[in-house]
Amino acid sequence: MSVKQISATARTQVGKGAARAVRREGKVPAVIYGAGKPPVSIALDAKETNRLVYAGHFLTTVFEIEVEGSKTRAIPRDYALDPVKDTVEHVDFLRIDAGSRLRVDVPVHAVNAATSVGVKRGGSVNIVTHSLSVLAPADKIPDSIDVDVAALDINDSVHVSQIKLPEGVSYAGQDDATLVSIVPPVGEEAAPEAEAAAEPADAAKK
Incomplete structure (x- = not known):
């Protein structure tokens, strides 16, 4: 399967208030975790993220996420939708290592x-x-x-x-x-x- 490229920015603030601020900027808060490394909080472009989710196969797609010049391969493990608007509210990504199942x-x-x-x-x-x-x-x-x-x-x-x-x-x-x-x-x-x-x-x- 192909690996899709996606860009993100790092987030220094976490929590509900910080997440709401990110959404007001037209972005989606997300986190990359796993592979024995500390979690990294990021922000994705909201329009692009919604397009990817509603295009289908989102949870089975491997992404190469570029954050300030650093690239990480990860797969979406979960995402949350706004209960009224059905827009993406948050995404959890799991890091994947070469050879992992x-x-x-x-x-x-x-x-x-x-x-x-x-x-x-x-x-x-x-x-x-x-x-x-x-x-x-x-x-x-x-x-x-x-x-x-x-x-x-x-x-x-x-x-x-x-x-x-x-x-x-x-x-x-x-x-x-x-x-x-x-x-x-x-x-x-x-x-x-x-x-x-x-x-x-x-x-x-x-």
Whole structure:
């Protein structure tokens, strides 16, 4: 994956009051931490930061942050939004060292939906797991986990064990999660397996 460049300025003042002052200047307060080094408080351009966040894949993108001539590679770990304006209020960056592996949540995408056997028969693509937790080298974090649904018919599904992850990337979860399924049209009966699974639950309610 590519590394994106972003510039920032150092912040000497921290705390809620200082953060509000930074925002009034059209910037976003942020911090870089980790790798056994002291945290560094920085300020990012607000317009650029909001553009990056809303462009997607923000939390799986590695950035090279330049602060007064010094460059640091880091990945966003979290960000806060204004509850009213939905603008970015704060960003936490984690430093990454060469060769380090990170646990990240990667978005799951269904591809070839238009040619899916089940979709052509009136079914719909249902993304059951919207993001997958994986362990990946810092320089090989996938932008997304793409699940090909072209061959799926109605009531078919794809689980984690059925997909091939990129080289060096491993699943960080425990269960064989369902990623994507093709659900029948509204009003159509569910698959026999689904009905059978529902019967014990119905009986337990009586």
